[in-house]
Amino acid sequence: xxxxxxxxxxxxxxxxxxxxxxxxxxxxxxxxxxxxxxxxxxxxxxxxxxxxxxxxxxxxxxxxxxxxxxxxxxxxxxxxxx
Amino acid sequence: xxxxxxxxxxxxxxxxxxxxxxxxxxxxxxxxxxxxxxxxxxxxxxxxxxxxxxxxxxxxxxxxxxxxxxxxxxxxxxxxxxxxxxxxxxxxxxxxxxxxxxxxxxxxxxxxxxxxxxxxxxxxxxxxxxxxxxx
Numbered sequence: 354x355x356x357x358x359x360x361x362x363x364x365x366x367x368x369x370x371x372x373x374x375x376x377x378x379x380x381x382x383x384x385x386x387x388x389x390x391x392x393x394x395x396x397x398x399x400x401x402x403x404x405x406x407x408x409x410x411x412x413x414x415x416x417x418x419x420x421x422x423x424x425x426x427x428x429x430x431x432x433x434x435x
Numbered sequence: 436x437x438x439x440x441x442x443x444x445x446x447x448x449x450x451x452x453x454x455x456x457x458x459x460x461x462x463x464x465x466x467x468x469x470x471x472x473x474x475x476x477x478x479x480x481x482x483x484x485x486x487x488x489x490x491x492x493x494x495x496x497x498x499x500x501x502x503x504x505x506x507x508x509x510x511x512x513x514x515x516x517x518x519x520x521x522x523x524x525x526x527x528x529x530x531x532x533x534x535x536x537x538x539x540x541x542x543x544x545x546x547x548x549x550x551x552x553x554x555x556x557x558x559x560x561x562x563x564x565x566x567x568x569x570x
Contacts (some may be wrong), residue, residue, distance in 0.1 A: 360481070361553060362481050362549065363479055363551035363553070363563060364551070364563045380558050386515075408481070408484055408549065411483060411484040411487055412484075413547070414533075418508070427481055427484065427549070428460065429549050430563070430565070431550055431565050432545070432546070432547070432548055432549060432550060432551070433546075433550065433551050433552045433564045433565070434478075434480070434485070434509065434521070434544055434545065434548035434549075434550030434552075435465045435509075435520065435541060435544050435545050435550075
């Protein structure tokens with residue numbers, strides 16, 4: 354098992370009802386597995402798109418990136434900076 | 436730190452990049468538009484990541500245009516219509532590189548920075564902005 358911290362931002366934080374949490378997963382696991390678990394634990398996040406943008410330890414990653422114990426996955430709504 | 440909750444200080448940014456050997460300076464400002472009864476935009480960010488990503492964007496620009504000094508500040512929090520949310524200043528020996536680096540940096544910002552905005556309207560309503568790229 355691995356414990357991965359999860360951060361939600363902007364509209365996704367409203368959907369989740371929180372901005373920081375954690376999930377436990379069987380390993381090996383990917384960012385996509387974290388998202389699947391998040392959708393179970395925070396039903397509001399089922400309104401996120403099927404493949405949301407994600408960052409692993411503050412870097413952009415694809416959803417097949419592997420996660421490890423202690424990692425941080427951030428779920429990011431479409432950007433609107435500038 | 437490239438993120439601030441205060442009004443952007445353009446003169447300070449200019450002072451940071453300008454020098455006698457740089458004859459062309461390009462300033463890009465993005466300001467909050469008053470479209471559709473918008474009175475202000477509330478900007479939020481994944482601040483640690485956005486700051487790192489800005490560092491990476493500026494480092495890439497420096498690699499591509501070694502003679503250019505470019506700097507970026509992004510404001511967060513509630514920004515009233517008409518005030519600037521982002522300032523990019525690029526100074527180079529000649530104007531072509533200054534324009535190119537400035538343009539490159541704003542386009543990368545739009546693609547890569549984990550920053551979000553919520554429009555605040557005169558009637559009290561609020562709405563998250565999903566990206567739509569009007570250049």
